Amino acid sequence: MLRNSNVFRRFLISYVVILIIPSIGGYMSYLTSISVTQSISIENSVTQLQKSQEILERRMAEVEGFTRQLAVNQELNVLMNERDDETNVYGIWRTMRNVLTFGQTNDFLQNYYIYLANYNLVLTPGSSYRPDHYYETFHYRDLSFAAWNKEILQKTHRSEIKPLSAFVNKGTDTSVITYMQSLPLDSFNGFSPAVAVVIIDEKIITSLLSGLTGRYGGWAHISDAEGNTIALQGSGEPAMSKLAADPDFDSMKVSQFYQDGLVITTRSGKNGWVYRAGIPRHALLENANRIKYVSWLITGGTLCIGLIVGLVLAYRNSAPINRMIGVMKEQFGKEATGEHNEFDFLSGNIANMITKNKLLETELHRQLPLVRDAFLKRLIAGEFESKDEIVSAALQADISLNKGAGYAGIIQINGYSGMDSVEILNELNASRLLLKQALAELGGNIPMTDMGSDKIVVLFFMESGAHSEHEQESITQIIGKLGQYVLSEYRITIQAGCGNFFAAVTEVSRSFEQAKQALEYAVHLNKKGVMWNHEVQNENTSYYYPLDTEQRLISTIRAGELEEARRMVGSIMMQNMDLRELSIEMKHQLVGELKGTFLKLLDQKAFMESPVFECVKKKVMDIGSAEPLETIQAEFNSIMEELCGFITHKKKDTHIRLVQQIKQYTSEMYMDPELTLYRVAEQVERPEKYISQLFKEVTGVNFSDYLVKVRMDQAVLLLQKSGYTVDEIAGRVGYNSSHSFRRAFKRLTGISPSTYRQSHGD
Secondary structure (H helix, E strand, O other): OHHHOHHHHHHHHHHHHHHHHHHHHHHHHHHHHHHHHHHHHHHHHHHHHHHHHHHHHHHHHHHHHHHHHHHOOHHHHHHHHOOOOOOOHHHHHHHHHHHHHHHHOOHHHOOEEEEEOOOOEEEOOOOEEOHHHHHHHEEEOOOOHHHHHHHHHOOOOOOEEEEEEEEEEOOEEEEEEEEEEEEOOOOOOOOOOEEEEEEEEHHHHHHOOHHHHHHHOOEEEEEOOOOOEEEEEOOOHHHHHHHHHOOOOOOOOOEEEEOOEEEEEEEOOOOOOEEEEEEEHHHHOHHHHHHHHHHHHHHHHHHHHHHHHHHHHHHHHHHHHHHHHHHHHHHHOOOOOOOOOHHHHHHHHHHHHHHHHHHHHHHHHHHHHHHHHHHHHHHHHOOOOOHHHHHHHHHHOOOOOOOOOEEEEEEEEOOOOOOOOHHHHHHHHHHHHHHHHHHHHHHOOOOEEEEOOOEEEEEEEOOOOOOOHHHHHHHHHHHHHHHHHHHHHHOOOEEEEEOOOEOOHHHHHHHHHHHHHHHHHHHHHOOOEEEEHHHOOOOOOOOOOOHHHHHHHHHHHHOOOHHHHHHHHHHHHHHHHOOOOOOHHHHHHHHHHHHHHHHHHHOOHHHHOOOOHHHHHHHHHHOOOOOOHHHHHHHHHHHHHHHHHHHHHHHHHHHHHHHHHHHHHHHHHOOOOOOOHHHHHHHHOOOHHHHHHHHHHHHOOOHHHHHHHHHHHHHHHHHHHOOOOHHHHHHHOOOOOHHHHHHHHHHHHOOOHHHHHHHHHO
């Protein structure tokens, strides 16, 4: 299994390591952010408590300032100094009106009164009372009238604050602290003419701390220097007493975690009050917990996605390597030993292949001249059966044919005719080599090969691909310069003969035969330079139809190459109609030879079993020798068209059967994730590139697209008629990854598999 291979594990481990490294960095960053967030939350809470302390001290300072203003109030001083037998009603009214406005700017001064000892009267912003009457409406739960009268009204106070006490305000229970100041301010003899009392509701004080208790849901506690409670919210007195008595709690620390929350403590430098607030840990660290949750969520999701991507990439990257290792083990018959892993095995075999390839390349370069020479000898001898065979062989020999048209020529070294001693042969070898080097320098990369000991065959391929006198003049100049050069440099004299123009590489042998005739005629006349075939006076004693031309014509028709066959028949007719004047007997013999060629072709198995056999045979037999050659050529062209059409149709049927075989194999193996064009090529025993082009040509689509469609058609059936999940269906139609299956399904149908199943059900 691929997942159990070492290559897959190595890729997966490397991807996991890549994931772990940034995860560690992210974790460190996460811890830092949590710590910073926690510190900021604590610092903000401390700051908020300190601001509440500042506001409360400022309000208490305003209360103290209020009592000082009373001490200097003229109307109040007059009342304090009057005797009790003098009732100054107007003065009392004026005093009440003057002090009424103090409670309008400070909510701590909403409930206060002034006790006048000489009148035994309690003055409030709204009315005046006798002490017993006032006590009926406003009184402390823990003080009787006598105690209240003794401790509050009859006692001297100097900025004194009564701790938090239960209080009844017009029948409503509440808790208050009481600020008391005797008037005048220097009353120290145990008696004061007046007492200013400010009653501050606990709710007003705790509202200053609502930013902490309301936001975080904790508690707040304010106590005086002796530990008496001034204000308490969100908790009870027992809990505060327990906290103060706990040895694990350090009352001097500004902030500390105690049990399940944070306790913040500040102290007033003015009156010694202690401000303390408790904030639950989960509320304080709400932002930190949110960061923690989001960080873990993102990190976990990223790791999961990263692991999935790592699995996919490890599979994708290791699959070709494992296939390559499998192919190498199968081809070379070697197994990786325990001492070497797959990469060592693969690198070793690849290095061995590269070494062998270089040796083979070196050997091919060494053999290339021999391959070229053999190709040229087969080409001029007419041994190739088709144009495609010639082109393929030329590519192997690294010879450029240009457009496949040109001239064939033969160059002969003079002065060695009839001499065959060892010394002469060695000298001729050296002369041929010098002649080839000189020709390569003058004419460029011209294909040439030896012919006997004193001749060189040269093929001049033209880039234009058309016959022209300018090309003949260029060849004549090249050979002329060659003759002058070798004569002046090496004292070698040459003669040359060139054949007529060949329009296709299949006619090179004909041009070569013409060059032989031209050279023979040049030697006969002892003509220097170049003798062209058209300059030779041909003796028309026979027709032109060499055996090799007949064999190539048969091979061309069997291959179904109609245009090449027409051109070859046209060339034969041109040779006999334009370049020769055939007698009646020679014409009849030529037609008979051509008819015999076609009858030979029909006697082959490929045509004997065909439905066109009898019809074509009758057409061949009905061709008359007395008809003009143009008419005979047209009849042969018609016969070739019918035969090549049959071959083409037969090829098409073969192609269709091969494509059907590919489709059948695909329908049987589409569930295999390893099904590829390479596997199909192995099954039908054809080259991979060949069946790829053939399948596209016959069906109009690529094999890969066809395979996807087959798999999607099966997936549609399973979605409609089965209870399999989408992931199971992906595996059943040949996909290792359900994500790849979903993407392919949506690309082909436009909707996801789940949506398709739902819409089909609806």
